[in-house]
Amino acid sequence: MTDQIADTKPVHPFRIANYRYLWFSRLAAMFALYAMMLILGWQAYNLAREDLGIAASAGILGILGLLQFVPLFILTPIVGWVADRMDRRWIVRAVLAVQAGIALLLALLTYGEAISIAWIYGISVLLGICRAFLGPAISALAPNLVPKQSLPQAIALSTIAWQVGVIAGPSMAGPLYQVSPSLPYFVCAGLYALSTMAMFLIGSVARPAMDRTRGPLRQLLDGLSYVGTNKLVLGAITLDLMVMFLAGAQAMIPVYAKDILGSEEVALSLLAPAPAIGAVIVAGIFSFVPLKRNVGNVMMIAMVVFGLATIGFGLSTSLPFSVLCLAICGAADMFGVYVRSSLIQIHTPDDKRGRVSAVSQMTISASNELGDAFTGGLAFLVGPVAAIVGGGAGAIAITALWSRLFPQLGAARTFDPPREVLQAEAESRNKQATQENTAVAAGD
Numbered sequence: 457m458t459d460q461i462a463d464t465k466p467v468h469p470f471r472i473a474n475y476r477y478l479w480f481s482r483l484a485a486m487f488a489l490y491a492m493m494l495i496l497g498w499q500a501y502n503l504a505r506e507d508l509g510i511a512a513s514a515g516i517l518g519i520l521g522l523l524q525f526v527p528l529f530i531l532t533p534i535v536g537w538v539a540d541r542m543d544r545r546w547i548v549r550a551v552l553a554v555q556a557g558i559a560l561l562l563a564l565l566t567y568g569e570a571i572s573i574a575w576i577y578g579i580s581v582l583l584g585i586c587r588a589f590l591g592p593a594i595s596a597l598a599p600n601l602v603p604k605q606s607l608p609q610a611i612a613l614s615t616i617a618w619q620v621g622v623i624a625g626p627s628m629a630g631p632l633y634q635v636s637p638s639l640p641y642f643v644c645a646g647l648y649a650l651s652t653m654a655m656f657l658i659g660s661v662a663r664p665a666m667d668r669t670r671g672p673l674r675q676l677l678d679g680l681s682y683v684g685t686n687k688l689v690l691g692a693i694t695l696d697l698m699v700m701f702l703a704g705a706q707a708m709i710p711v712y713a714k715d716i717l718g719s720e721e722v723a724l725s726l727l728a729p730a731p732a733i734g735a736v737i738v739a740g741i742f743s744f745v746p747l748k749r750n751v752g753n754v755m756m757i758a759m760v761v762f763g764l765a766t767i768g769f770g771l772s773t774s775l776p777f778s779v780l781c782l783a784i785c786g787a788a789d790m791f792g793v794y795v796r797s798s799l800i801q802i803h804t805p806d807d808k809r810g811r812v813s814a815v816s817q818m819t820i821s822a823s824n825e826l827g828d829a830f831t832g833g834l835a836f837l838v839g840p841v842a843a844i845v846g847g848g849a850g851a852i853a854i855t856a857l858w859s860r861l862f863p864q865l866g867a868a869r870t871f872d873p874p875r876e877v878l879q880a881e882a883e884s885r886n887k888q889a890t891q892e893n894t895a896v897a898a899g900d
Contacts, residue, residue: 492641499571524587552652604872619735706782717773756865766785
């Protein structure tokens, strides 16, 4: 018998075995993903430099990001529907197993000195497809494992697993690559295998009952329609999209490290992990002391702080101050992630959670990949300092505008689910019970 989760008894997520397995699975997968992506980009750049110049070779790295984003963008409606229609555990298990196979294939290609740009392009598309299916399923699964009162803490802990992977995965990959170019991929394959095994330890989970009187296309559109009509969810998703699109300071870290701060490798090694470190600190606090009051206003204030810290980084010529500004950016972003993710998950009925998570995932990816491209293009036109400062100012302006367009954000005082969500979930449970009783009767 698996853990029985009662909404009336809030507990720390790590006290729930199913969640512990999910968290370890996510941690191992994030280690592997960011380690593998670092080496994949490094190999692509080195292969390109055999025939191309520096600028053209750098463009190869941009293509890798685009090849991962396009499948995610195209598949967003489908993967959300799949996450709501199928057992979310099996979706995650299947994707992690495929990623383990991809890592093993890369290891063998590298060991046999058969890796090529064509292979890397093809594998990047496969990784984009895997990301598309994994995100909505694993995001929608967590609320099935913990009480609603514990969900904000669970989100904070999941973010820690993600950010630790961002920091430690590449840190692990570099030394392993120096030992043997294929070794990081073999290690990543093992990490993905462990991640898959942890997912198999999660017991049975209640599945949402979808309205089977509506066709698949109508069900696909239901998720998009819910996002469009729920102003709180729509405001939270689009605020993150616009702020992160405009204020892409991290895209300019190499420029600041080499040409503005002048410390090159030292600056790069300090600036790159600074946002993740700030995020981990805040997530660690929230995992034990969850936010309970004025959550919407806290998110809006955090976005303003994010914009101010971005401006500070843009104007800085001091390495310590630049590191501090980026750490504040990461911490402020974590406030936003924590509140936004909690509001979206709690204010979305379980039978639509996969589709809404898919839309959220797509906008996050768009804000990151396309935001980097926007910042790079703006820096080309007006210079990196003006691009970063302008982006930070734009983030503040967008936050002010969104507070007027979406007053529901500021009105969100707690994470408590609204009455209509509780009613929809009760109706879903009753519908599922009716379907099961009908199936049993038909069998008799």
